[in-house]
Amino acid sequence: ESYDMGGHDTYMHKEICEQPDAVDRVLRGRIDDRFSTVHLGGLNLDAREARGIRRVKILGCGTSYHAGLIGAGLVESLARIPADAEPASEFRYRNPVVDPDTLYIAVSQSGETYDVLAAVQELKRKGGRVLGVVNVVGSAIAREADGGTYVHAGPEVCVVSTKCFTNTVVAFALIALHLGRIRDLSVAEGKRIIEGLRKLPAQISEILETEDEIKKLAAQYADAKSMMFIGRVRGYPVALEASLKLKEISYIHAEAYPASELKHGPLALIEPALPTVAIVPDDELLEKNRAAMEEIKARSGRILAVAHREQEKADHTIVVPKNEDELDPILMGIPLQLLAYHTALALGRDIDKPRNLAKSVTVE
Ligand code: AGP
Structure with missing residues (x-):
C-alpha cells in the first residue's frame, strides 16, 4: 500500500474507503473451516x-x-470469559492488582503510544x-508484548483512526472466536461467526456506496453546536467512537451515553438544537432503543438513527446491512x-491534521 492519496482529497477519505480490503487482509489465511475456528499462532497460547x-x-x-470495549464484549459473548476494557492512561496509576490468571491485551494502532507502553511495562514487571493487538509491525508495544496479533490495516496516515479501528475490532472477533472454540463455543456457533466475518468486506462496500446520502445528512447536521450519541451494550462503544471522531x-x-442513562441526567440537554445520533441495531435491545428515541422525540430532539431498517421515531435513518448481532458494531461504525468526515468538510476543517492532535502520542 502506498502513501499517495490515490485520487482521494484526504488520507482520511482514502483510509475509510480502503476498509473492505483492509478487513479482507486481517481475515486472510486465518480461518479454518474444518474446525470452525481461526489460527492466531502469534498469541503464543496453547489450549491448556x-x-x-x-x-x-x-x-x-x-x-x-473504544475498539477494546467492543473487543471485551466479543470475548465475553463468544469465549464466555469475563472481560473489560480500560484506558491504558489510567491503569497504572491506580496500582492495579495484577492477576496471573488474567490475560492482558494492549491495543495500539501505532504501537508507540507511551501510556499503553508504560502500562505493558508495569504489567510485565508485576x-x-x-x-x-497492534497495527505497526515491529513497533515498541509489539516488541514488548509476550505475543499478539497484527491487525493488518496497512499504513494509516490521517491523525484520526478509521480503518485501524475497524480492523482492530475484527481482530478481536478472531481472538474471541479462537478462545471460544478452545473453550465452550460450539462448531455451529463458530461457523455462524465465520460466515458473518466473511460477509463484512462486501457489506462495508455496500455502506460506502451510500456516501452521497450521508454527505447530504452531514450538511443538515453541521450547524449543530453539540451532538449526543447514544447506544446500548454493543452499540455504546460505537457511540463513543463516533462522538470522538466528530469532535x-x-x-x-x-x-x-448509554441510551439507558439518558433518564439519569442527559435528557435535560435534549432540545431541538441538540441532535442525537442513535445506534439502533436489530438485536434484543431494539425495543429499548426505540423507547429511548421516543423520549427524545417527546422533548422535540432531532434524531439521526443508524439501523438495519428505517426507524419511525427518527428524523433520518442511515440503513446498514445486517450481520450477526456480535459483528454489527463493526458495520455501524462505518x-x-x-x-464526521463530511461534517468536518462542510465546516472547512483540516481533516488530516486536526488542531492540537498528533498521530502518535509518545509522551505522557
Ligand atoms: C484516533 O482517532 C485518535 N487520534 C487517538 O484517540 C488514538 O486512537 C490514540 O491516541 C491511541 O493511539 P494508538 O492506537 O496509536 O495507540
Whole structure:
C-alpha cells in the first residue's frame, strides 16, 4: 500500500474507503473451516493455557480503547470469559492488582503510544501476561508484548483512526472466536461467526456506496453546536467512537451515553438544537432503543438513527446491512466515520491534521 492519496482529497477519505480490503487482509489465511475456528499462532497460547484464563483485561487509548470495549464484549459473548476494557492512561496509576490468571491485551494502532507502553511495562514487571493487538509491525508495544496479533490495516496516515479501528475490532472477533472454540463455543456457533466475518468486506462496500446520502445528512447536521450519541451494550462503544471522531475533526462538541442513562441526567440537554445520533441495531435491545428515541422525540430532539431498517421515531435513518448481532458494531461504525468526515468538510476543517492532535502520542 502506498502513501499517495490515490485520487482521494484526504488520507482520511482514502483510509475509510480502503476498509473492505483492509478487513479482507486481517481475515486472510486465518480461518479454518474444518474446525470452525481461526489460527492466531502469534498469541503464543496453547489450549491448556487458553482454558486457564479467568479474565481478560484490555488496555488502550482513544480510538483503540473504544475498539477494546467492543473487543471485551466479543470475548465475553463468544469465549464466555469475563472481560473489560480500560484506558491504558489510567491503569497504572491506580496500582492495579495484577492477576496471573488474567490475560492482558494492549491495543495500539501505532504501537508507540507511551501510556499503553508504560502500562505493558508495569504489567510485565508485576508478572502479568500481555498480548498486543497492534497495527505497526515491529513497533515498541509489539516488541514488548509476550505475543499478539497484527491487525493488518496497512499504513494509516490521517491523525484520526478509521480503518485501524475497524480492523482492530475484527481482530478481536478472531481472538474471541479462537478462545471460544478452545473453550465452550460450539462448531455451529463458530461457523455462524465465520460466515458473518466473511460477509463484512462486501457489506462495508455496500455502506460506502451510500456516501452521497450521508454527505447530504452531514450538511443538515453541521450547524449543530453539540451532538449526543447514544447506544446500548454493543452499540455504546460505537457511540463513543463516533462522538470522538466528530469532535476530533469537526470540533463540534459531542457526548456519548448509554441510551439507558439518558433518564439519569442527559435528557435535560435534549432540545431541538441538540441532535442525537442513535445506534439502533436489530438485536434484543431494539425495543429499548426505540423507547429511548421516543423520549427524545417527546422533548422535540432531532434524531439521526443508524439501523438495519428505517426507524419511525427518527428524523433520518442511515440503513446498514445486517450481520450477526456480535459483528454489527463493526458495520455501524462505518457510516459515522463518513458523517464526521463530511461534517468536518462542510465546516472547512483540516481533516488530516486536526488542531492540537498528533498521530502518535509518545509522551505522557
Ligand atoms: C484516533 O482517532 C485518535 N487520534 C487517538 O484517540 C488514538 O486512537 C490514540 O491516541 C491511541 O493511539 P494508538 O492506537 O496509536 O495507540
